[in-house]
Amino acid sequence: MTDRIYVSRLPLLSLVGVYLHEKENPQPLYLDLELSISLADAAASDNLDDTLDYGALCHDIQAAASREHCQLIEKRLTELLEIALWDPRVEWVRGRLYKPGAVPGAEISVERTLTRSA
Numbered sequence: 001m002t003d004r005i006y007v008s009r010l011p012l013l014s015l016v017g018v019y020l021h022e023k024e025n026p027q028p029l030y031l032d033l034e035l036s037i038s039l040a041d042a043a044a045s046d047n048l049d050d051t052l053d054y055g056a057l058c059h060d061i062q063a064a065a066s067r068e069h070c071q072l073i074e075k076r077l078t079e080l081l082e083i084a085l086w087d088p089r090v091e092w093v094r095g096r097l098y099k100p101g102a103v104p105g106a107e108i109s110v111e112r113t114l115t116r117s118a
Helices: 020-024 040-045 054-065 073-084
Strands: 004-014 027-036 092-099 108-115
Touching: 004 054, 027 054, 027 073, 054 073, 073 092, 073 108
Parallel strands: none
Antiparallel strands: 004 027, 027 092, 092 108
């Protein structure tokens, strides 16, 4: 499939990290998403029910990111990508999670792709 939906630089606040201050203070993170989903039905119907509601998806991801602490951005990214797969029309999702304050002077990010299980 060649159709895609992209979300760029979605702002998140999250308790993520191994240090005490990271466990106590939410940090800003940013998320890029690429979702593989057919857009043919939505293009024909002009109806939101025929596509992924990316507004609702972004809301769900932001809410999930702010819940409990996790140590690694790798785990947090995986949890957030799994939310995109709640919609059975999404074939796969690729995400890049940025942690701007992790290393002074550098931009740290991790990237994963999750594919729907058969």
